[in-house]
Amino acid sequence: MKHLKYTICILAISIGFLSCSEDYFDVNSSVTAPTTESLAPQYRIKGAIENMFTGIIYRGSREILGVTQNGSQNNANYYSETWSSSFTTGRYFLWQNTYVYSLPNTADLIVLGKKHNSPNFTAVGKILRAYGFGTTTDQYGSIVFKETYDGESSLNLTPKFEDQKTVYQGIIKLLDEAIVEIKQPSEIELNANGGDVFYNGNKEQWTRLAYALKARYLNHLSKKSSGDMAYDADAVIEACAKALQSNADNAFRSYGGGDAENDRQPYAAGGYGSSRVDYFSHFFVELLKNSLNLPTAYEDPRLKIIVPEAINGGYQGVRTGEGPLPDNATGGDNYSLGNGGHYTSATAPTYMMTFSEVKYIEAEARFRKGDKPGAYAALKTGIQADFEKASVSSMETASYIAKMDAEIGATGITLGHIMVQKYITLLFDPETWVDMRRMDYSNTIYPGLERPVNVNLTIFPGANDWIQGMMYEYNEEDRNYENMPDNTANVRLTTPLWWNVAE
Structure with missing residues (x-):
């Protein structure tokens, strides 16, 4: 308006x-x-x-x-x-x-x-x-x-x-x-x-969105253990139960993909934020190459969907703060462009809240109260919902879940497994920064996370x-x-x- x-x-x-x-x-x-x-x-x-x-x-x-560290610029010291x-x-x-x-x-x-x-x-x-x-x-x-x-x-x-x-x-x-x-x-x-x-x-869907946001903000209190705003895992889980029930409830904005920059997904080529994501970051790309954090890397099928292949072949991200190597002028062809993938095409939607995020919030709350089987079940549902949202094939989804069941399961689930999946799902969402700070920027939670090159x-x-x-x-x-x-x-x-x- x-x-x-x-x-x-x-x-x-x-x-x-x-x-x-x-x-x-x-x-x-x-x-x-x-x-x-x-x-x-x-x-x-x-x-x-x-x-x-x-x-x-x-x-x-x-x-x-x-x-x-979702995207990186085409110059060092940005x-x-x-x-x-x-x-x-x-x-x-x-x-x-x-x-x-x-x-x-x-x-x-x-x-x-x-x-x-x-x-x-x-x-x-x-x-x-x-x-x-x-x-x-x-x-x-x-x-x-x-x-x-x-x-x-x-x-x-x-x-x-x-x-x-x-x-x-x-x-x-x-x-x-x-x-x-x-x-x-x-x-x-x-x-x-x-x-x-x-x-x-649809008033029911608006109600679910309200509960989803309530779950999000209550979950932010994970370090509070006293007072009237203390963390309450059961309250978080209760809100999640009343929140978004499937991808049909996702709150998002669509774009027409026209010539006008405000008719394009902001981070798509020609969008008003396209210059902010010249390349995907090294951290994000490497995370997708082994999102389950297994001793033997198992490639996430979302890698090929979200991240474009570099001109010279393969999937390679630019280290945050470094700019593409060997030099800014010609090194870019060796790296994966930040636009053109599933979430950075001209018509890609921008999400405010998703069902998969709700399930990851539930998984974290259940994990914190010691309910690992419940946490694992919520995590799997969240992953399946995100794979559906990202248009991953049913066969690849089944293979990924089977690998997770075999290698991790309810007994092996960690907070890192939950937060990595949430990080991937929340691509370009400011909520990611809340999570990274709550997790103290831990490279145990986020494998491979390092401070930017040339940091202040x-x-x-x-x-x-x-x-x-x-x-x-x-x-x-x-x-x-x-x-x-x-x-x-x-x-x-x-x-x-x-x-x-x-x-």
């Missing part, structure tokens, strides 16, 4: 952004777009959903590809791969996209749902809002939460930040409220104008020093510095987030 330019500027001011530059805002500007007062909710739901992809999922993953430059100056723009584009749409959807006696829309707004806040707090820690734009309150030029525990409590509350409201009768049908591009008005040694001098959070954007620091937590690079980039501190 397009916004009036002056409306965007007002929203920007409310969260601390006082400029409205052409190069940033012109993509959504319109002199004819209606305001909240003149719209019914059925005309806003599509924009609310789609802005979660362009504003949060893409922006949330774009800069951290060099942290999660800033996002070596955790320098823009990372240390706050020029990473998830913050703007969250508060200027994505969250205002969800707030308006909630307000309009109430105004038109249509709580189903209010519920969808809360589900999307929970996701937006969740992804943002998982990259920054403390964020603006209670005092951000809500479609009702007067504008606040200097909003306060809330600690991450408070934000998480608010996220769970939003999801619980949505689960109740999505079932209530509405005067306007959820898909009255064809705007529900997720589920075509000024801030990360030790071999075990890994990036933990993002700096707040420089313009927010300029406008709202009195409320912002310490934003110096050596603090923000190295301090673990609340859920990553054991207690």
Whole structure:
């Protein structure tokens, strides 16, 4: 949904952004777009959903590809791969996209749902809002939460930040409220104008998505053992049981594959994020060459589907931060391009939540409570669902599962087996960074994981020093510095987030 330019500027001011530059805002500007007062909710739901992809999922993953090591650039010392430059100056723009584009749409959807006696829309707004806040707090820690734009309150030029525990409590509350409201009768049908591009008005599927997100955020608390936000494996498992039931429930956005860059999967050739993934990374490719982590390597059938073969033959990734060898000019033909595979073609979908992720969350929760047979069963179901999603043949799927049964089984399952499968499934998803931090970047959990080549040694001098959070954007620091937590690079980039501190 397009916004009036002056409306965007007002929203920007409310969260601390006082400029409205052409190069940033012109993509959504319109002199004819209606305001909240003149719209019914059925005309806003599509924009609310789609802005979660362009504003949060893409922006949330774009800069951290060099942290999660999914893709690598065509030059050495690239800033996002070596955790320098823009990372240390706050020029990473998830913050703007969250508060200027994505969250205002969800707030308006909630307000309009109430105004038109249509709580189903209010519920969808809360589900999307929970996701937006969740992804943002998982990259920054403390964020603006209670005092951000809500479609009702007067504008606040200097909003306060809330600690991450408070934000998480608010996220769970939003999801619980949505689960109740999505079932209530509405005067306007959820898909009255064809705007529900997720589920075509299916309230049960929206309920399952809410439970899936609840399971995700409850599972993030794996290091919390006390207090009102302590990790509860049974609560996670219960949420998973009510969450997505098959790939038919996956929440995703499709693309037409046309000439316009916003009609292409962002990381596909010609997409607006294609320059961020010149090649697949060495770590990702090698993981697929032996995703079961067996003494004798067993190639994952997804390798040939996800990763294009290099021009000179074979599957070879570029080490993060190094650039292709033997040199940047001609070495690229020896490496697998980052676009053109199953998830990086022009028409490939982008996923917000999948059934396979739900099963991996369940597997982790069961593993943590000592139920290895249950964990193994959930893991197998998750793998089968992801193989189906990736269009792996039934024969290759059966062979892979048989190999896993023979070599690992319920007695041999480890947390690493679960997290590697989840890592592959969540390709280009900002959720991957949450997992890697929760797992302390362990190369036992993620075999072969190493810090990037040419990593920023000024801030990360030790071999075990890994990036933990993002700096707040420089313009927010300029406008709202009195409320912002310490934003110096050596603090923000190295301090673990609340859920990553054991207690």
